Every structure is written in C-alpha cells, then in structure tokens.
Amino acid sequence: MHRKITVKALTLVFFLFSIASFAIDNSEEEKAHLTEKTKEQREKEVEAYIPHHLLDSHDFSLFSYTSDNGEHVYFGFPLPVILWDNGLNVFMSSKFHHGETIAKSGENYYKLDHGKIYKTDAAGTLTYDADHHATNSKPLDFSITKNVFTVMMVGLLMFFMFSRMAKAYKNNESMPKGMGRLLEPIVIYIRDDIARPNIGEKHYKRYMSYLLTVFFFIWIINLLGLTPLGINVTNNIAITFCLAIITYIITTATAKKDYWKHIFWMPGVPTPMKFILMPIELLGTFIKPFSLMIRLYANITAGHIVLMSILGMIFIAQNWLGGSLSFLLAMVLGILELLVAALQAYIFTMLSALYFGSAVEEHDHH
C-alpha cells in the first residue's frame, strides 16, 4: 500500500517536471529549430551509436560531445596499444586521435576503423569490400583495450575486496567484518545451494574457487555495464567464450571414468543405441559450454541494445511525452537489468556446477 502511494507520487512529480521542461522548451523552440538536426539525422546518429557503444574500444572514453565549432571532444584517457606485426609495436592509443589520424609505429602505419586496427600506408588508405568491411591486413591486437582495462580493474577490486575479507576473519575469530557480512551469505549460498547439491559433498571443494570467482566476476562486471560509464564487457563474445571454455576445460580435465563411459558407451541401453548415442553425447559436451557462452552474451547484449534504443528514443522524439515515456520504460528496464545482471551470474555458476557435477558423478550400477 505504502509502496503504491510512493510510486504514484513519484510518477506525478515526474510528469510535472516533464511538463515544466516542455514549457521552457517551447519558449526556445524557435531558436532550437535552427541549430538542431532533423529527425532523420538524429535517428541515423542513434542507430550508429548503439553498435558502436557495444564494441570494445582502444581508449577509455567516458563520454564525448560535439563542441560548438563542430569538433568532437572526448572525455577519458588513452590506453596502451600492443600489436604483434612481425615484431612488437607498443604505443598509446592517443596516437589514433579516436580514429581520426594514422598512427606510425616503427616502420608501420596503423589506422582505426570501427574499433579495429588495420595496417595501412602513410596516406592511410583503406580498401572496403561490399559490406563496408575494411580488407586491409590486421596485425594481432593484444592491446589493453577498454574491456581488458575493466577486467583488470574488476580483478584488482575483487582481489582487494576478498583478501581483505579473508584477513578480517583471521583478526576477528572467524567472524565476518564489514563487507564480509554482506558477502559471506553469498559465498555460503554458492557453497550450500550451488556447489554442494550439484557436485556432491565429496568433490565440491575442488571447484569452489572457480565457482566463486566466476560468480562474483560476472556479477560485478554486469553491474558495471549498467553504470553510465559505458563499460560493456560481458557482451563481448570473446569474454563469454573464455569463461565457457574454462568451464569446459575444468569439466573435461576433472571428469571421472563414469563420465566418459556415459558418453562413449552408455550403459543400460541396447548396443545399436550405444552407437547412436555416442555422437549425440559427445556433441552434448560441446553444446553445454557453448550454450553458456551464448546465454550470457545474448542476455547482456540484448539488455544493452533495448535499453539504449529506449534511451535513444528520447533524442529522436524530443518531446515531453516521448521523453517521459522513454525515461519511465528505461527506468523499469534498468531495474530488470539489475536482476538480469545477478541472474546471469547465478545461471552461469549454477550450470558450471551442474556440468562439474556430471563429470565427477559416480553412478551406482544396479
């Protein structure tokens, strides 16, 4: 009841503000019309911005705007570019000037195009194919990109957070302190409700480190993706592929005899069936981590695209109704995304535990 009233009050305040701002807009409408772009232009800009935002980038820009004299101003800092092109080439991404100039490193020239580094000549010529993809050769890019930088930061954050938590236990007679009070129930939840029931009392301890790390890593990085810092890590297929392949490697490396037996020679079925089941089961072992990869990637990417499309509608519509509706929708969706951030971390951890469980499961043969 109380909550309903609060929501209603908030909505009312929100609408009043929208109308007020609409009134102000009206007075300046004449002037605005002259400088503003047309609706089609804005649509195109938003359309181009969304996929750009979803991509990794070579510098850490928090936001950018176009100044009065038509110049793009970026707010952020450059990151190191590390290229392997018959020798190591290291330089700061500021050399690219956000893709506007060609970077020269040693004897080679490089140019940024849609977030990727291409080898080019001194003039910076890029050849394109029919789909507008550059066909120039690409050097192996091991740059500390925005995502790599974020992963490093999250790693540092996690390390300090949890090692401090661990230290607090030592100094406090095995009782949690500070952050530990908040994190301990989650740690215990992962142990008691994810690892123990899925892997089994006998083997679960070996997998705890991975499960705990992967859970908190995905969760924290998903939450960072919801901040206005413009960080998107888990919507990179390389990241989710990496996590999924680690799960796959751990599953395969720790699998017991029973696991392989159930793949290659399923007990308890007629012999012809065994031959049919063999490739299916074998394929299943790859599909499982593959689904992990796609699920996390798709959920986060979809969330970002939808959220940004709705936010983009504010700029396209540019009127009080469209703006406030979009804002409301974006707010609701933002809350949903908060849930998705935790949920995807949970699902990834849960399914990883399930796969580990199947690897170490010992079947009783009746």
Place this chain on the structure above:
Amino acid sequence: MDKLIGDFSVGLFFWQLVLFVGLVLLLKKFAWKPILDSVNEREDGIKNALASAEDAKKEMQNLNASNEQLLKDARAERDALMKDAREIKDKMISDAKEEAKEVTSKLIENAQASIEQEKQAALAELKKQVAELSIGIAETVIKKELTSKKDQLKLVEGILKEVTLK
C-alpha cells in the same frame, strides 16, 4: 554468426584468459581458501558446541538419574537399618523377658527350696520337741507313780493341754 566471429577479438580473449585464470589462482590462495576455512571452522565450532551442550544435557540427566538412584538406595538402606534396629530391639526385649523369667523362676525355686528346708527344719524341731515333751511327760508320769488309771489319763490330758497352749 558471421558478425559474432567477426567481432571475436583474439587479444581480448587472450587477456581475459590470462587475467581470469590469474584471478582465480590469486583469489584461491588469498581469499577463498582462508574464507571457506574460517567459515568451516566456525561451523564446526558451532556444531561441536551444540554437540557438547547436548552431551552436557545428557550427562545432567544421567547425573539426575544417578542422584535419584542414590537417594533410593539411601532410603532403602535406612529402611533396612530401621528394620534391623527394630528386630534387635524386639530381640533384646524378648531376651530380657526370658532372662527375667528365668531369674524369677530360679528365685521362686530357691525360695521354695528354702521354705521346704525351713519346713523340714521346723518339723524336725517339732519332732524333737515332741519327743522331749513325750520324754518329760513320761518322766513326770513315772515320777508321780500313778495310782489309778483315771488319774493317769487326767494327767496326760493336762499335759496335752499344756502342749497345745504352748
């Protein structure tokens, strides 16, 4: 799918693999192991404390039971002692009675014996006196020289009267 593969960044994959595996190993050593150990230790501590409390409770119950047993035993012993005492008392009384009876009967016997003795003595004395008297009478009779039978009888009667008077 083409886009997915096209977007795949080997560099990002490489860094993520290195950083993530490093993170897992570092956290394992510096965080997860000590945290889980502490949590386990605490849980074991709680479990042990609960178990020992349960044990203490059981011990208490046992102690109570043994106390009760002790009390019961003490009561039984007391009862037995009381019974013994009563028996001893009864025995003593009956013994005393017996003894008293014996003593009295002995006394009575003695008394009777002495009475008999006295009686015999008295009788002997009597007999002696009778004999002496008889002799005296006989002497007197002889001394007087009795003339008639009538006088003789009178004399005997007189003497007898004297005797009875005596």
